[in-house]
Amino acid sequence: MIILHHVPLARSLRVLWLLEELGLDYELRYYSIRDGSMRSPEFLALSPAGRVPVLEHEGAVWVESAAIVQMLCETYPDAGLMPPPGHPExxxxxxxxxxxxxxxxxxxxxxxxxxxxxxxxxxxxxxxxxxxxxxxxxxxxxxxxxxxxxxxxxxxxxxxxxxxxxxxxxxxxxxxxxxxxxxxxxxxxxxxPGYQRAKARDGEQDIYAQAFYPVPEE
Structure with missing residues (x-):
């Protein structure tokens, strides 16, 4: 079982999209940055910093989107989503x-x-x-x-x-x-299609209350 702990429109969206591109089966667990769910003892046991993404994968718990992305690409190299060591790119x-x-x-x-x-x-x-x-x-x-x-x-x-x-x-x-x-x-x-599937599962974001934030006046 692969479990992604996710906040809509947060950096965990990167991992969600990658999971879709890899064609993996996974469970998605939703949190909000505003309702205190990321400060629960259960979540902090997985992510001591209280941040997403958190990925549970084959008995291991991974945090930090860049590390998770690299780990998944190395675990599933046949997808060809990361150049291997020694590759010119x-x-x-x-x-x-x-x-x-x-x-x-x-x-x-x-x-x-x-x-x-x-x-x-x-x-x-x-x-x-x-x-x-x-x-x-x-x-x-x-x-x-x-x-x-x-x-x-x-x-x-x-x-x-x-x-x-x-x-x-x-x-x-x-x-x-x-x-x-x-x-x-x-x-x-x-x-x-992988992006569109990920966005369909992303959920409703509650981070931004307006479409644009101009630089405040002095």
Whole structure:
């Protein structure tokens, strides 16, 4: 039995999508960041930091989306979603996993400042402006580097799953129309049956209360 502990639209969506691309049978257990379910003793026994994703797989418990993605790709190598050691694209793949987490960290900090802070707490316009600028800089760099249909020249890989999740969430903070190559890339990946199956099971998100969060005024 494979069990994925999941919050809709959280980083566990990466693992959910990968499970669908691998064609694996799994059970999905839902949590919310707002109702205290991730602070229960049962969940903390699996994830001491109280975060998703958590994957139970063959008697082991795994946390951290990048680690889970790499572990699954190595466990099911026939799917060809990660270049093996020694492959010419291995370094590029690992680079994209790390860059995807850079985007994820910027989004997490924007979430903390603009979504989760409540009055009387106020986000710092200076901090938000800096985070927003750094996010736009990363996306601009990816826009310039993207040449083919996918991050790797050989085709679709788990690196695309890792990166596209962050690009999808970036729409809450930046105008994605500024990145036409990445928008076309996102459209291609959203057309994948595995992505569509994952989104159908993702659940209703309760993270974002509005469609866009502008940089607060000074």
């Amino acid at each position: 291995r370094a590029r793949f690992m680079e994209m996993l790390s860059l995807s987490e850079t985007v994820g960290c910027l989004l997490e900090n924007l979430n903390l400042n603009q979504v989760f802070l409540r009055p009387p707490a106020r986000p710092s316009p200076t901090v938000v402006k800096l985070l927003n600028a750094r996010l736009r800089a990363v996306l601009a760099a990816m826009e310039a580097r993207l040449e083919g249909d996918h991050l790797l020249a050989s085709g679709f890989s788990a690196a695309d799953i890792m990166f596209v999740y962050g690009f999808e969430l970036a729409r809450y903070y930046v105008d994605l129309d500024a990145y036409p190559r990445l928008m076309a890339y996102w459209d291609r990946l959203r057309a994948r």
